[in-house]
Amino acid sequence: xxxxxxxxxxxxxxxxxxxxxxxxxxxxxxxxxxxxxxxxxxxxxxxxxxxxxxxxxxxxxxxxxxxxxxxxxxxxxxxxxxxxxxxxxxxxxxxxxxxxxxxxxxxxxxxxxxxxxxxxxxxxxxxxxxxxxxxxxxxxxxxxxxxxxxxxxxxxxxxxxxxxxxxxxxxxxxxxxxxxxxxxxxxxxxxxxxxxxxxxxxxxxxxxxxxxxxxxxxxxxxxxxxxxxxxxxxxxxxxxxxxxxxxxxxxxxxxxxxxxxxxxxxxxxxxxxxxxxxxxxxxxxxxxxxxxxxxxxxxxxxxxxxxxxxxxxxxxxxxxxxxxxxxxxxxxxxxxxxxxxxxxxxxxxxxxxxxxxxxxxxxxxxx
Amino acid sequence: xxxxxxxxxxxxxxxxxxxxxxxxxxxxxxxxxxxxxxxxxxxxxxxxxxxxxxxxxxxxxxxxxxxxxxxxxxxxxxxxxxxxxxxxxxxxxxxxxxxxxxxxxxxxxxxxxxxxxxxxxxxxxxxxxxxxxxxxxxxxxxxxxxxxxxxxxxxxxxxxxxxxxxxxxxxxxxxxxxxxxxxxxxxxxxxxxxxxxxxxxxxxxxxxxxxxxxxxxxxxxxxxxxxxxxxxxxxxxxxxxxxxxxxxxxxxxxxxxxxxxxxxxxxxxxxxxxxxxxxxxxxxxxxxxxxxxxxxxxxxxxxxxxxxxxxxxxxxxxxxxxxxxxxxxxxxxxxxxxxxxxxxxxxxxxxxxxxxxxxxxxxxxxx
Numbered sequence: 100x101x102x103x104x105x106x107x108x109x110x111x112x113x114x115x116x117x118x119x120x121x122x123x124x125x126x127x128x129x130x131x132x133x134x135x136x137x138x139x140x141x142x143x144x145x146x147x148x149x150x151x152x153x154x155x156x157x158x159x160x161x162x163x164x165x166x167x168x169x170x171x172x173x174x175x176x177x178x179x180x181x182x183x184x185x186x187x188x189x190x191x192x193x194x195x196x197x198x199x200x201x202x203x204x205x206x207x208x209x210x211x212x213x214x215x216x217x218x219x220x221x222x223x224x225x226x227x228x229x230x231x232x233x234x235x236x237x238x239x240x241x242x243x244x245x246x247x248x249x250x251x252x253x254x255x256x257x258x259x260x261x262x263x264x265x266x267x268x269x270x271x272x273x274x275x276x277x278x279x280x281x282x283x284x285x286x287x288x289x290x291x292x293x294x295x296x297x298x299x300x301x302x303x304x305x306x307x308x309x310x311x312x313x314x315x316x317x318x319x320x321x322x323x324x325x326x327x328x329x330x331x332x333x334x335x336x337x338x339x340x341x342x343x344x345x346x347x348x349x350x351x352x353x354x355x356x357x358x359x360x361x362x363x364x365x366x367x368x369x370x371x372x373x374x375x376x377x378x379x380x381x382x383x384x385x386x387x388x389x390x391x392x393x394x395x396x397x398x399x400x401x402x403x404x405x406x407x408x409x410x411x412x413x414x415x416x417x418x419x420x421x422x423x424x425x426x427x428x429x430x431x432x433x434x435x436x437x438x439x440x441x442x443x444x445x446x447x448x449x450x451x452x453x454x455x456x457x458x459x460x461x462x463x464x465x466x
Numbered sequence: 467x468x469x470x471x472x473x474x475x476x477x478x479x480x481x482x483x484x485x486x487x488x489x490x491x492x493x494x495x496x497x498x499x500x501x502x503x504x505x506x507x508x509x510x511x512x513x514x515x516x517x518x519x520x521x522x523x524x525x526x527x528x529x530x531x532x533x534x535x536x537x538x539x540x541x542x543x544x545x546x547x548x549x550x551x552x553x554x555x556x557x558x559x560x561x562x563x564x565x566x567x568x569x570x571x572x573x574x575x576x577x578x579x580x581x582x583x584x585x586x587x588x589x590x591x592x593x594x595x596x597x598x599x600x601x602x603x604x605x606x607x608x609x610x611x612x613x614x615x616x617x618x619x620x621x622x623x624x625x626x627x628x629x630x631x632x633x634x635x636x637x638x639x640x641x642x643x644x645x646x647x648x649x650x651x652x653x654x655x656x657x658x659x660x661x662x663x664x665x666x667x668x669x670x671x672x673x674x675x676x677x678x679x680x681x682x683x684x685x686x687x688x689x690x691x692x693x694x695x696x697x698x699x700x701x702x703x704x705x706x707x708x709x710x711x712x713x714x715x716x717x718x719x720x721x722x723x724x725x726x727x728x729x730x731x732x733x734x735x736x737x738x739x740x741x742x743x744x745x746x747x748x749x750x751x752x753x754x755x756x757x758x759x760x761x762x763x764x765x766x767x768x769x770x771x772x773x774x775x776x777x778x779x780x781x782x783x784x785x786x787x788x789x790x791x792x793x794x795x796x797x798x799x800x801x802x803x804x805x806x807x808x809x810x811x812x813x814x815x816x817x818x819x820x821x822x823x824x825x826x827x828x829x830x831x832x833x
Contacts, residue, residue: 172736172763179733194764202733206764366546366569369539396539397561397573 100164101188102136104156106199109141109185110177112154113170115327116145118299119152120170126215131167133214134187136160144217145170150296151217152303153328162188165211166195176204218330220314220321226260226284227310230324234304236267236278237297239454242423243269243276244294255291255334257341258320260284268341269294274420275341275457276427288315291338296320296331303327345457346443349436351409353383354449357433360388361425363401367392368418370399378461379418383437384411392418414440415461421446424456467531468555469503471523473566476508476552477544479521480537482694483512485666486519487537493582498534500581501554503527511584512537517663518584519670520695529555532578533562543571585697587681587688593627593651594677597691601671603634603645604664606821609790610636610643611661622658622701624708625687627651635708636661641787642708642824643794655682658705663687663698670694712824713810716803718776720750721816724800727755728792730768734759735785737766745828746785750804751778759785781807782828788813791823 113132122130124147133144141158144151166189180199188196197204245253257268265282300322312323322329367379371392382389390401414437424446432449446456480499489497491514500511508525511518533556547566555563564571612620624635632649667689679690689696734746738759749756757768781804791813799816813823
């Protein structure tokens with residue numbers, strides 16, 4: 100293998116493919132990047148088996164070939180080279196030589212034949228979506244994904260395409276996040292994607308209206324960007340029927356300014372941190388929301404103007420769950436719907452109907 | 467105690483005084499900030515006994531008084547309040563009330579009488595220096611301070627004022643940093659200041675030509691800025707006679723571009739990280755410096771244009787020590803003076819004579 104390429108392009112491709120290298124694999128070859136030179140194109144693959152990222156760049160390829168090189172060391176070397184042409188060449192005895200201006204590195208490379216095969220994806224069910232929308236939909240739901248592995252399916256996000264709509268859904272037993280976008284397709288798809296995959300994808304996606312192609316197979320998903328392909332296994336099993344969890348009716352509804360409410364709850368939670376209970380009480384009154392919290396540290400009382408439809412209510416929450424939702428939402432005005440002090444609370448935008456958040460209250464001893 | 471002040475001013479004063487609160491003290495009261503309201507001035511003190519920081523702000527004081535409040539909690543509360551007037555008031559039963567707009571906090575405060583007395587400094591030996599110069603002098607030397615406590619005096623920086631000059635000196639047994647500035651004074655002072663104190667001071671100092679007053683006593687140093695006083699104990703004992711360590715003569719001298727050399731050494735050290743030896747070899751030739759490093763990871767060779775006076779030499783270093791020096795220096799051209807492969811190397815600016823760095827080489831088996 101021998102090729103010449105621009106340092107900047109190489110660095111970019113390496114840093115994208117590196118995102119799939121976790122260093123936690125039992126297979127030593129997966130601590131490396133697979134580098135293939137062929138037909139004036141360099142392909143760089145990083146993988147932890149579940150998730151693989153492939154990026155491509157142009158190069159002058161003098162001799163085709165494949166090698167595997169330690170991901171971290173290669174990344175550090177390329178990053179620190181001068182911004183100029185880099186020559187990479189395999190020598191005898193499994194040596195890889197990297198040269199740029201007056202810098203010369205020689206490292207031992209691994210055998211490319213030992214690198215696992217990346218699943219081949221037949222491009223049969225393809226949908227397209229703007230990068231910025233996908234990025235936003237991931238951000239709007241990923242915080243609600245289950246952190247523990249008790250029910251593995253809940254560590255992923257449900258992709259549900261039907262009726263010209265894409266819904267993304269995450270839930271962890273205490274809260275639920277649904278984010279929807281209209282979507283011009285006659286396809287019907289249900290798949291659960293590991294949150295780790297979506298976390299890495301959202302780092303690669305740009306805030307642009309350029310399209311991202313997504314291909315689904317029985318067991319895998321492929322995200323196809325211009326020079327980058329991300330392939331991930333899907334989670335097996337059936338997702339919870341989330342629609343049945345979301346109450347359709349409510350007894351009272353409040354409207355409030357989102358940022359004001361976020362600030363009040365964040366301040367109130369300063370006193371609620373002790374013992375990690377994060378317990379805050381909401382006293383919903385006519386025109387007014389009182390937020391209080393008590394602990395050994397002291398007491399706090401916050402007051403917020405609201406518009407109330409229905410009867411006053413007292414209800415308690417883990418403040419973290421409300422803060423997560425209010426931080427993620429983007430509209431100025433939000434609504435919260437309640438049925439009783441022991442029923443879930445539903446949070447939505449007042450104007451734009453593209454998300455539904457559900458948070459379970461904390462049952463107090465005197466409820 | 468009762469006063470009214472601007473949230474922003476209060477937040478700034480708290481965040482400055484907090485720098486002295488380490489949370490590592492055995493005295494629980496030192497986890498708090500001492501707050502004193504008197505004559506329309508609020509004084510806030512944080513301390514870990516060795517180092518105390520006092521900051522002042524204007525306020526409408528309705529009732530004089532002193533309290534001690536948990537530093538972290540108070541800082542968090544004030545930081546999250548709306549940017550408006552804050553009212554702080556002591557109530558019965560050791561309760562402190564903090565109110566701002568519709569936010570109301572009540573916390574238990576500690577007894578101000580339990581707070582240790584901050585040393586009183588007679589302002590007898592005062593010198594003045596520009597903030598930006600002091601900040602730069604600290605940055606130029608502090609990285610060479612000894613990290614272990616084997617010789618406590620070496621965990622500080624020597625301040626040496628004499629002959630219209632301020633020298634600041636740090637050394638750790640492997641390297642030495644001397645930074646000097648001319649200084650219009652007839653005073654003669656020698657003091658060793660703990661590096662922790664100077665680290666905190668440099669965070670408070672601004673890149674401005676405003677003056678900083680420094681007062682020395684037998685056991686303490688006082689840094690006096692506009693609204694802030696930093697008081698620190700001095701280290702006891704005598705500093706090493708550093709001038710006798712610096713060789714006056716040399717056999718060869720090279721001149722090189724500082725940033726180019728830094729980049730070469732940083733790249734070479736990528737291969738030297740294994741086993742934390744950081745060993746790199748310098749092969750000083752006519753017009754050319756070869757920097758090499760070998761390890762199980764691989765080999766690297768870097769080449770750099772230099773101007774050589776004297777005979778070629780091969781010498782080895784811990785790359786970290788050279789990188790620390792080259793990163794800190796600011797001039798474009800540097801000089802390095804050598805006597806032999808086992809004698810110290812002296813690094814200076816070519817044009818501006820305000821610093822001397824000494825680094826010991828690593829003795830190789832074949833030397």
